[in-house]
Amino acid sequence: MKDGLSAKSIYRKDYMVYPWDINQLDLYFDIGSESTIVRAEMKFHLKDEEKATQDIVLNGSDLQLVSLSLNGRVLRGDDYTIDGETLTIPGAPVKSVLKTEVKIHPASNSALEGLYLSGAFLLTQCEAQGFRKITWFPDRPDVMTTYRVTMEAARSEFPVLLSNGNEEASGDLPAGRHWVRWHDPFPKPTYLFALVAGDLALVEDHFETRSGRDVVLRIYVEVENLDRCGHAMESLINAMHWDEERFDLEYDLDIYHVVATNDFNMGAMENKSLNIFNSKYVLARPDTATDADYQGIEGVIGHEYFHNWTGNRVTCRDWFELTLKEGLTVFRDEEFSADMQSRAVKRIRVIRDLRSRQFPEDDGPMAHPIRPDHYVEINNFYTATVYQKGATIIRMYHTLLGESGFQKGMKLYFERHDGQAVTCDDFLAAMADANGVNLDRFGRWYSQSGTPQVHISDHYDAATQKYTLTLKQHTPATRDQKSKKALVIPFAVGLLTTNGEDLPLQLENETDATGGTRLLVMEEAQQEYVFINIPEAPVPSLFRDYSAPVKVFYDYSPMQLATLIAYDSDAYVRWDAAQRMAQGAILEQCQRLADGKDMRLDSSLLMAFRGILSDRLADPALLAEAMILPDEDYLAEQMEVVDVDGIHVARKFIKKGLANDLASLFAKRYTELNDGQHYQKTPGAMAHRALKNVCLSYLLDTDAGESLAVAQLESSDNMTDTLAAINGLILVDSPMAGAALSEFEIKWKEDALVMDKWFTMQAIKPGPDTVNRVKELMQHPAFSIQNPNKVRSLIGVFAMLNPTGFHAADDSGYEFHADRVIELDGLNPQIAARMASAFNRWKRYDDDRKKLMKAQLQRIAVVDGLSGDVSEIINNALR
Numbered sequence: 110m111k112d113g114l115s116a117k118s119i120y121r122k123d124y125m126v127y128p129w130d131i132n133q134l135d136l137y138f139d140i141g142s143e144s145t146i147v148r149a150e151m152k153f154h155l156k157d158e159e160k161a162t163q164d165i166v167l168n169g170s171d172l173q174l175v176s177l178s179l180n181g182r183v184l185r186g187d188d189y190t191i192d193g194e195t196l197t198i199p200g201a202p203v204k205s206v207l208k209t210e211v212k213i214h215p216a217s218n219s220a221l222e223g224l225y226l227s228g229a230f231l232l233t234q235c236e237a238q239g240f241r242k243i244t245w246f247p248d249r250p251d252v253m254t255t256y257r258v259t260m261e262a263a264r265s266e267f268p269v270l271l272s273n274g275n276e277e278a279s280g281d282l283p284a285g286r287h288w289v290r291w292h293d294p295f296p297k298p299t300y301l302f303a304l305v306a307g308d309l310a311l312v313e314d315h316f317e318t319r320s321g322r323d324v325v326l327r328i329y330v331e332v333e334n335l336d337r338c339g340h341a342m343e344s345l346i347n348a349m350h351w352d353e354e355r356f357d358l359e360y361d362l363d364i365y366h367v368v369a370t371n372d373f374n375m376g377a378m379e380n381k382s383l384n385i386f387n388s389k390y391v392l393a394r395p396d397t398a399t400d401a402d403y404q405g406i407e408g409v410i411g412h413e414y415f416h417n418w419t420g421n422r423v424t425c426r427d428w429f430e431l432t433l434k435e436g437l438t439v440f441r442d443e444e445f446s447a448d449m450q451s452r453a454v455k456r457i458r459v460i461r462d463l464r465s466r467q468f469p470e471d472d473g474p475m476a477h478p479i480r481p482d483h484y485v486e487i488n489n490f491y492t493a494t495v496y497q498k499g500a501t502i503i504r505m506y507h508t509l510l511g512e513s514g515f516q517k518g519m520k521l522y523f524e525r526h527d528g529q530a531v532t533c534d535d536f537l538a539a540m541a542d543a544n545g546v547n548l549d550r551f552g553r554w555y556s557q558s559g560t561p562q563v564h565i566s567d568h569y570d571a572a573t574q575k576y577t578l579t580l581k582q583h584t585p586a587t588r589d590q591k592s593k594k595a596l597v598i599p600f601a602v603g604l605l606t607t608n609g610e611d612l613p614l615q616l617e618n619e620t621d622a623t624g625g626t627r628l629l630v631m632e633e634a635q636q637e638y639v640f641i642n643i644p645e646a647p648v649p650s651l652f653r654d655y656s657a658p659v660k661v662f663y664d665y666s667p668m669q670l671a672t673l674i675a676y677d678s679d680a681y682v683r684w685d686a687a688q689r690m691a692q693g694a695i696l697e698q699c700q701r702l703a704d705g706k707d708m709r710l711d712s713s714l715l716m717a718f719r720g721i722l723s724d725r726l727a728d729p730a731l732l733a734e735a736m737i738l739p740d741e742d743y744l745a746e747q748m749e750v751v752d753v754d755g756i757h758v759a760r761k762f763i764k765k766g767l768a769n770d771l772a773s774l775f776a777k778r779y780t781e782l783n784d785g786q787h788y789q790k791t792p793g794a795m796a797h798r799a800l801k802n803v804c805l806s807y808l809l810d811t812d813a814g815e816s817l818a819v820a821q822l823e824s825s826d827n828m829t830d831t832l833a834a835i836n837g838l839i840l841v842d843s844p845m846a847g848a849a850l851s852e853f854e855i856k857w858k859e860d861a862l863v864m865d866k867w868f869t870m871q872a873i874k875p876g877p878d879t880v881n882r883v884k885e886l887m888q889h890p891a892f893s894i895q896n897p898n899k900v901r902s903l904i905g906v907f908a909m910l911n912p913t914g915f916h917a918a919d920d921s922g923y924e925f926h927a928d929r930v931i932e933l934d935g936l937n938p939q940i941a942a943r944m945a946s947a948f949n950r951w952k953r954y955d956d957d958r959k960k961l962m963k964a965q966l967q968r969i970a971v972v973d974g975l976s977g978d979v980s981e982i983i984n985n986a987l988r
């Protein structure tokens with residue numbers, strides 16, 4: 110384990126080329142759960158042949174070294190040095206063959222990095238630096254090698270033996286043992302290596318690529334899950350088609366394997382031809398998985414598949430370049446989902462996610478640009494900034510260059526860099542060169558952290574019929590960077606008449622008016638745009654489709670918001686206007702509460718909701734999104750000092766007020782949508798369920814709600830409706846909630862993924878008592894502190910999604926959570942670090958809570974042998 114105090118930062122500027130090429134790596138595994146023997150043979154070739162010799166430097170961690178030989182000579186203790194995680198063999202000749210043998214212990218690997226045990230099988234996780242826990246090797250993405258992997262094991266215990274690439278040969282061995290050899294023809298970095306060994310069942314299908322290659326698709330799962338693979342397989346086939354059609358990219362091997370495990374630190378992993386997935390992103394049946402789960406599976410299956418080109422064929426030079434593959438691949442998976450489902454709904458969900466997870470990162474102690482300059486532990490940089498903000502930066506290229514310009518850039522990127530490990534600068538250069546444009550200033554998005562603020566003012570001159578928009582951009586200082594520069598900000602605007610029609614747009618220097626949406630590109634700190642022939646004071650529709658990851662400030666009147674909500678042609682603007690109105694109403698009540706005044710419900714919000722509920726034309730899923738009130742954490746972000754309880758009470762007040770005033774409309778819509786039809790997986794059916802269940806959540810704040818929820822629960826044939834009903838009963842503290850939870854538990858107690866939902870429903874219940882329930886639930890047989898999904902669904906949900914529980918004034922939530930961080934750090938530092946980040950925003954709370962959180966942070970900081978992962982988070986938070 111790394112010692113937090115001595116943990117050192119690594120800097121991007123210190124990058125050095127690895128002096129050796131390693132063209133071939135032969136691995137041999139003698140597989141066993143308690144101990145596995147790994148033999149490696151690697152062929153080194155010095156890049157600079159002018160030199161006669163060079164040190165060979167390798168990475169390794171927790172390896173039991175059995176033997177080492179160089180060019181046929183066994184090395185003794187004084188022929189090499191091992192210092193921490195580094196092994197150095199001094200003065201190796203230009204061509205060298207190194208053979209190693211180590212022993213590792215999968216069953217006692219609770220960090221889930223390297224080779225570890227999950228249920229009845231062994232598997233690997235190597236990104237970012239897990240390969241060093243398997244064998245000695247230069248564990249860095251710019252060393253790309255061809256792998257040949259031979260595995261040997263007892264057939265009864267490990268009937269399935271998988272690795273990357275194609276199966277080359279296999280055979281029987283005495284004493285019930287067998288072996289299989291795999292060969293991956295594509296040179297790859299260590300982080301894409303994978304191995305799976307154990308007792309797994311499979312579902313198989315085929316895909317014929319555009320050029321006629323027949324690809325065998327197999328999903329491996331534990332046998333009881335065979336009936337839950339259909340959606341993942343369908344999503345995979347859709348993703349393969351889509352990448353051919355939209356990006357002109359084909360799959361390049363004859364096999365594509367997906368393996369699902371219950372024990373995984375992240376969502377999934379794109380290992381070449383052997384993806385490993387958290388089972389949450391593979392397994393689904395209508396009665397076990399919600400619509401959100403189905404969409405998550407489609408997105409993550411797509412994401413990992415798309416990595417085959419954006420990540421695997423072209424990979425990252427070093428880990429600072431992580432967003433090169435992740436931002437781009439998230440953009441691709443978002444586009445895939447948008448093309449498969451409703452584009453507008455997908456956009457809104459992406460934007461909501463960016464605001465609620467990434468904006469707080471920019472505003473917190475771990476603020477970093479999408480390409481960080483330094484880190485202590487790279488695992489702490491798999492963040493919403495690198496992924497989701499990274500994807501919005503890619504989306505901005507797309508907005509600026511258009512689909513065909515963007516695709517030209519992609520084509521050039523692959524022409525130049527297929528088979529290489531490159532940087533974000535190379536990507537930017539390909540986009541710029543392919544389109545003959547200069548993107549130098551745009552490149553600032555890679556190095557500057559923080560969420561830019563765009564302050565907009567306007568002026569209408571009736572006499573000249575001119576309308577002037579003035580934009581000022583400003584990026585507040587972040588914890589990592591004080592001074593900020595102006596960024597390139599594309600922004601799309603429309604101007605509406607008070608009747609909600611788009612006005613044709615013509616700028617001062619233009620001869621003709623064109624359509625209703627205009628893309629403007631801001632490059633300076635302040636810019637002015639003058640529209641002419643504007644017959645009336647317009648309602649500005651700003652940042653249509655959310656064309657840049659910024660906070661937009663414009664002093665909308667309630668009338669203007671109402672016009673946008675009712676009429677705007679852009680779904681994002683409609684949704685955002687509704688969110689702004691609701692946010693204003695809730696924060697105003699929060700202030701009134703603090704001032705000792707009575708709360709009240711604003712008539713414009715009521716009118717807007719009445720309009721939304723009566724809208725028969727718009728996609729029901731969009732209407733649902735518009736009526737979901739901003740969550741408590743997002744509201745907290747808008748306050749100088751967070752008023753945990755005030756926000757909770759005010760939000761509840763507004764929700765209840767809307768529910769009761771509009772009860773008959775909610776009931777009407779609910780009844781129409783609750784039409785007794787059987788479950789269907791189509792986007793249309795999902796949209797109906799979304800709106801139906803939003804209506805139900807409001808109705809639960811009226812007298813009619815409880816019986817509707819109970820009836821829905823009884824007749825439900827799918828997990829979406831079931832969860833909506835139980836969650837609703839819990840949130841309104843219905844006496845029916847207990848029975849519903851028990852019945853659910855009895856039905857699903859053997860089902861790991863469904864039980865995650867059961868834990869979450871209870872952990873999320875507001876109020877200071879929930880911590881005690883969470884403690885009890887940790888003793889439940891279905892809970893395990895060693896399992897990341899369990900930790901996330903119970904402990905993570907409590908700390909991150911239950912503000913009135915976690916921030917209970919008596920310290921109970923903080924103390925409990927700090928104990929969990931310490932406990933987890935001894936087991937799984939990556940997960941512990943994620944959990945520790947729940948304290949990141951401690952400085953934004955009142956003095957009492959600040960003091961309590963700081964004390965817990967200090968308590969964690971002095972734990973003996975704290976991991977580098979957790980100490981980086983804690984030290985930054987305390988700094």
Ligand code: 0A1
Nearest residue numbers: 234236237374375377378379
């Ligand atoms: N590359 C994966 C994410 C991933 C990262 C690290 C992991 O283990 C520590 C696992 C997966 C993706 O983007 O899907």
Ligand code: ZN
Nearest residue numbers: 412416435438
């Ligand atoms: Zn990824």
